Amino acid sequence: MSEVRTKAALAKEAAAVMNRMTTVQKNEALLKMADALIAEQAILLEANEKDIRNGEANGTSSSLLDRLKLNPSRIEAIAEGLRQVVELEDPIGTVLETFDRPNGLHIEKHRVPLGVIGMIYEARPNVTVDAAGLCLKTGNPVVLRGGSAALETNRAIVGVMRQALAETALPVEALQMIEDSNRSSVDEMLKLNGLIDVIIPRGGASLIQNVVQNATVPVIETGAGICHTYVDASALPKMAEEIALNAKVQRPSVCNSMETLIVHSGYAEKHLSSMAERFREKNVELRGCERAQKLVSWVRSASEQDYATEYNDYILNIKIVDDLDEALAHIRRFGTMHSECIVTESQENAARFLAEVDAATVYHNASTRFTDGFEFGFGAEIGISTQKLHARGPMGLPALTSTKYVVKGSGQVRG
Amino acid sequence: MSEVRTKAALAKEAAAVMNRMTTVQKNEALLKMADALIAEQAILLEANEKDIRNGEANGTSSSLLDRLKLNPSRIEAIAEGLRQVVELEDPIGTVLETFDRPNGLHIEKHRVPLGVIGMIYEARPNVTVDAAGLCLKTGNPVVLRGGSAALETNRAIVGVMRQALAETALPVEALQMIEDSNRSSVDEMLKLNGLIDVIIPRGGASLIQNVVQNATVPVIETGAGICHTYVDASALPKMAEEIALNAKVQRPSVCNSMETLIVHSGYAEKHLSSMAERFREKNVELRGCERAQKLVSWVRSASEQDYATEYNDYILNIKIVDDLDEALAHIRRFGTMHSECIVTESQENAARFLAEVDAATVYHNASTRFTDGFEFGFGAEIGISTQKLHARGPMGLPALTSTKYVVKGSGQVRG
Incomplete structure (x- = not known):
């Protein structure tokens, strides 16, 4: 089985456990992840140094190298971002509506996680941590596929965060990263209906158009702005x-x-x-x-x-x-x-x-x-949706949720 | 330009006008459509007779012929369905949230129409009327693509409803029907990003899978139930x-x-x-x-x-x-x-x-x-969503809406 399918299947299996995690358990995990990023920053900086050297050797632009570059204060800022997500209200479990039918059925509409989220993005290491934090906070396993320019950095970051998760109630397998930097690994993610529930692309117009044009998994389109x-x-x-x-x-x-x-x-x-x-x-x-x-x-x-x-x-x-x-x-x-x-x-x-x-x-x-999740007061954002389905504009935590109808009866059958 | 592109473009143009229609104007249009279906039932029955004869000649199963068959009491029931949609609360224009930011920005989240909806379905003529009613009530132009077995019936129904629309404030072009019964017309609809905002398929598993596998336009998947x-x-x-x-x-x-x-x-x-x-x-x-x-x-x-x-x-x-x-x-x-x-x-x-x-x-x-829109008390349903994005379970009128952030300032700029 390919790396993509294997890891998506592990994430899918973790979804049932993630569904059961309490807000306290999820917050503890995020704080452990934040602490680990600080404690293990030497590992992150070393890996980042490799990406930077590779980038320089490949003639990567200085602005891209700047976005890729980590240093202690940037790592501190990234960890602080996770701590801020801890402070946000957990939307999961909220009962959005309740109604009773004349036949005695009691119906509730609950907020539930979306499921396995596939994130496809470019070379900013902070997206790796932001996306992991926002997805896990909302009970969603996440499969990360970042740009190849940040491969070493992302591998180190995800390694440190998974190690932290191992000491928490959350399943380690809820956090997956695709290391195959061939374009074919993206193409495979886009068609994994049944294992990935939603794809969220973040990046330039060509990355987003590739996702929109080729995905059979539902997509939340983000970004392009004229x-x-x-x-x-x-x-x-x-x-x-x-x-x-x-x-x-x-x-x-x-x-x-x-x-x-x-x-x-x-x-x-x-x-x-x-x-x-x-x-x-x-x-x-x-x-x-x-x-x-x-x-x-x-x-x-x-x-x-x-x-x-x-x-x-x-x-x-x-x-x-x-x-x-x-x-x-x-x-x-x-x-x-x-x-x-x-x-x-x-x-x-x-x-x-x-x-x-x-x-x-x-x-x-x-x-x-x-037009920005922080400016709107959402405390964080996973992206800005430019489609009309599901979420539109800056997407805070509720955009990473779905709903479920819970119906309680006493033997009702349909006549 | 192909029939599909031409009609979708006309629908798209009508979207701006539909956005402005009041609940009263939309309800008047639906009532006119209902009256016209009754008044012109001779036209509908004659067209339906052709479909039935074609179906018999092609060896269509009797259960399918039964679903296709119109008679005065079925037409009355279909028209009554439209009148019931008139009674439903119009979700458009509702302000879902308002919040004020420390910098003085006032932000409101409004419910707005989804935009042009593409309906792809099989041979039940009542879906033609139901979908038209639900989409127009929520301010959405609709492009209908029904099964070829009901082509004559659907053409007559849509003709009668468009004639009724012509006497109302609503733009006639908000109601479109694709007459090309080749599979290629479906394929073209599925890729019309920019003209069609959402595709909703209704029918058997193979129809739905074709849409999910080939659409680049966002889809609301419905139906399959094990x-x-x-x-x-x-x-x-x-x-x-x-x-x-x-x-x-x-x-x-x-x-x-x-x-x-x-x-x-x-x-x-x-x-x-x-x-x-x-x-x-x-x-x-x-x-x-x-x-x-x-x-x-x-x-x-x-x-x-x-x-x-x-x-x-x-x-x-x-x-x-x-x-x-x-x-x-x-x-x-x-x-x-x-x-x-x-x-x-x-x-x-x-x-x-x-x-x-x-x-x-x-x-x-x-x-x-x-699990049904009527049984849940929604008064109508456009389908039952089996995906997690946007809508899940029986979809009433709110599932046919999107949102828009309206921000009012007094010269605020970002620092």
């Missing part, structure tokens, strides 16, 4: 500038940053040049429609392809529109249903925008950068 | 017999009927022969393990394959076990996570069974036949 900010005619210029600037440059590499600024023509004629100046100060390259180019001479021409691109970089499209309808149509065409914002003083336009834009999160007068 | 009833040592014999008999023979063709009866050896030694007699009276063929065969001479031998088969017929497997753990292991191995029952007077065993069996619906002392 986010817009629409500055309406009545927007306050200072507020509009601060929100737009923040949405673009506070952290351009992430999914909730802005890719296209849509500006009402009335606002643009008076204020676009000053807004453009703010972006120039931050070294943001501007591309735009003809009308934007007329108002700001150094704006380059934006193609259809540009409007459809998630730059994740210091590049911004500008599109001038004559009314809210034109803005809504642009978002409908190019948005990825992630995060969309209107800056306006018109309550009527705000209400229409919030109601009509079909996205996980819609904003009135605030930066799209707030 | 359901067990476990009769524990302390079960009351009369109650156990009534529940087991009901679970098997009240309607053997449906997914929530029982396929395997698991019996504690202590109970079996005293009561299995009397229980077997009850099944014999109902012409149920019994297959079983060696121990069951020893206790009841006319029980045939059950193979592993038998335990893994959804008979949907007057056939039942019997498996004798020595304790609850053995029963749980059998269910873990062969169950499809649909509906599972324990009959026992032991509160301890009942509690363990209800907690440990991983199924959409678990029963103590009641027939598995109750």
